[in-house]
Amino acid sequence: MNAKTILVGVWLGLALAGAAVAQGFADLGATVEGFALPDRDRVLEFPEDHAAHPDFRIEWWYLTANLTGDDGAEYGVQWTLFRSATAPGETEGWQSPQAWMGHAAVTTADAHHVAERLARGGVGQAGVTLNSGAAFRAWIDDWEMLSDTAPGEDALDRLALTARGDDFGYALDLTAEGPLVLQGDGGYSVKSADGQASHYYSQPFYAVSGTLDLPGGPVAVTGHAWLDREWSSQPLAEDQTGWDWFSLSFEGGEKLMGFDLRDGGEGFTSGTWIAADGTPSRLVPGALQADPLEYATVAGREVPVVWRLRLDDRAFDVTLRAVNPGAWMATLVPYWEGPVRVTGSHTGRGYLEMTGY
Secondary structure (H helix, E strand, O other), X not given: OOHHHHHHXXXXXXXXXXXXXXXXXXXXXXXXXXXXXXXOOOOOOOOHHHOOOOOOOEEEEEEEEEEEEOOOOEEXXXXXXXXXXXXXXXXXXXXXXXXXXXXXXXXXXOOEEEEEEEEEOOOOOEEEEEOOOOOEEEEEOOEEEEEOOOOOOOOOOEEEEEEEOOOOEEEEEEEXXXXXXXXXXXOEEEOOOOOOEEEEEEEEEEEEEEEEEEOOEEEEEEEEEEEEEEEEOOOOOOOOOEEEEEEEEEOOOOEEEEEEEEOOOOOEEEEEEEXXXXXXXXXXXXXXXXXXXXXXXXXXXXXXXXXXEEEHHHOEEEEEEEOOOOOEEOOOOOEEEEEEEEEEOOOEEEEEEEOOO
């Protein structure tokens, strides 16, 4: 490890740690002056909002995929780029207040491969760009999410995705087969009874094909992926200790994004029901009932790996079961992230993320 790597690690540790250990990513529970705050009246604009928002403290480009290999096995893939800042705005060079963190993973029924990248902003090692032709690129080192769109298409309609760790890698092509979905109230997603919020939208309709490089050799895969885009400056309340986030795709074509923000009491749940044509219906706080059913000991922690989710007004009652209960992200800010199977009133596949355990 060279001196530059050590300095980057120390600086990122200061930017990304703190309350993040308890509350999730990027010091989400801390109050920081000078950053922009989400605005309920703001109308999200595309492709502009695919790019970075450096006046906000935290942001991510978060993709998960449920895939099936030509060997018949199920695979989960994660590609995430996080941005966190010590001050609003961007400058060139090592004085940039922006920090970047990338996570990549491939999950199988009996293995969980993880890699992490850390970078400073302002020096070209990581970032997100959107040029005048609406070409989109998000990258950290040699990991990349790159648009491959024709004129008139949205910049996220077609993407090439690559990442590599010590014992795995992947190269995937993604094609959107449905529209962008605004989460919450037109992209304004409330996260607590006190009103903390984020700007949040998704592209949950990707068809995927490509190749995984695993210790046993390359595996051709196909399946579906879900991209979340979110930015804010203080999305958690002081008493919230972490979250459980669900993105589920059902065999009938409908989808569900839901989250449970834990506070030691009843918590705060919300989400979006997405029709097969992409029409979103906002779930009022408390409508989604999320109950853990079974736990596993993972990295010395008791983590729920089987859940029951209910929406009484939709006759929705399903059980989620982790494909691999040991899908622990042993990264700078550790958390659980992995694919799930869905059974019950609706069947399908999806992804579960849990922080703060």
